Amino acid sequence: MEKRLEYVDIAKGIGIVLVVCSHSDALGLMWLMMGMFVPIFYFCSGYTFSIKGTLVECMRKRFRKLFIPYLFFNLLLFCAFIHFSVREIFGVLYSRYSLYPLDVTPNIKFLTSGNYPMWFLTSMIVSYFFFYLLVYFDKYKYWLLLIYVILTVALEKLPILLPWSLDTAFLTALFMYAGMVVRSRDYISAKWWQVGLVLSVYIGLHWVGGDINLSVRMYGTSVFVYFIIGCLGSFVVLWGARFLEGTIVGRLFLTLGQHSLTIFCIQIIFIVWAKDMYRYFFPQLAMDYLAGLFEIFFALVGGWSFSVLLHKNKYISRFIF
DSSP, X not given: OOOOOHHHHHHHHHHHXXXXXXXXXXGGGGGXXXXXXXXXXXXXXXXXXXXXXXXXXXXXXXXXXXXHHHHHHHHHHHHHHTOXXXXXXXXXXXXXXXXXXXXXXXXXXXXXSSOGGGHHHHHHHHHHHXXXXXXXXXXXXXXXXXXXXXXXXXXXXXSSOOGGGTTXXXXXXXXXXXXXXXXXXXXXXXXXXXXHHXXXXXXXXXXXXXXXXXXXXXXXXXXXXXXXXXXXXXXXXXXXXXXXXXXXXXXXXXXXXXXXXXXXXXXXXXXXXXHHHHHHHOTTSOSSHHHHHHHHHHHHHHHHHHXXXXXXXXXXXXXXX
C-alpha cells in the first residue's frame, strides 16, 4: 500500500478547520481564506493521484468511497434532526443546497437537515470523472482543458444550480489537475522567497476577488481570478504543511485531516448543539467570535470522536469507508 503523505493530511486538517469555521459564528476570522478553503481538497486529491487500474475501475472505486458515506451520513442526520420530508429526500438526490443561486428570491432549499456541506461528496464524484478523462486521455488533454474552461464560463450564467454540482465540476476538475501538475513538477520544493511571492499575489487577488461560495456557484468578480486564488492558496497551505510535520500542531492537523470526511459530513449537528449550549450557559452574551470558537472546537472534537468510533468497528468501517 502506498504510504500516505503526512503533509497532505496536515493540509486537509487545516482545510477542515476552515470549513467548520465558515459555518460558525466566527466566519469573519477567515476573511483572507475564503478563496482556498474548499479548493484545497480538490487540489490535494489531484496532488496524491496515481493511476491504479482502468478508468472504469478507478471511477467505480471512487464512487463507492464517496457515495456510501454520502448516503450513510445523510440518513444519520435525517434521524438526528427528525426531517424526512419529500423535499429533503429529493434534496439528497439533487445534492445542492438550493435550486437557484443564493441571490435569487424566492428560492427552493433542499439540504436543510444539517447536511448542506455534503454537496461536496457528490461534487467530488463528478469532479473525479472529468479529472480522470484528462489523465486517461492524455493526448487530448489540451482540447479537454479548453472545453472545461469554456463550459465553466458558460455554465456560470445558468439560472439554476445543476444536480451533483455538474455546473462547477469542470472547474473543480481543473483544481485537481493543477494539484497533479504541482506534484509532477515538484513545485512544492519551492524556496521560501518564491512562496512569499505566491502568497503576495494571492493576497492581492483576494482583495479584488469578491464574494466566493463554490457550493452555490459564486465565483466572485471573475471565475479566472477565483481559479488562480484557489490554486495559489492551496499551494501555499500545502507547502507550509510540510514544515508542520513532526510538530505538536502538525500532529493535531494530521489527526483532523485523517478524519476530515466524517467531520465534513456531520459538523453541523455539533455546531447546532454548541450554539444551544452557549445560549443556555451564557444567555447574556452575544453570538459572536467567542461563540464561534466554541462551535469550532465542539464540531472538531465531536466529529473526530465520532469518526474514531466508526473506524474502531471493523464492519462499519469497512462498509462506510
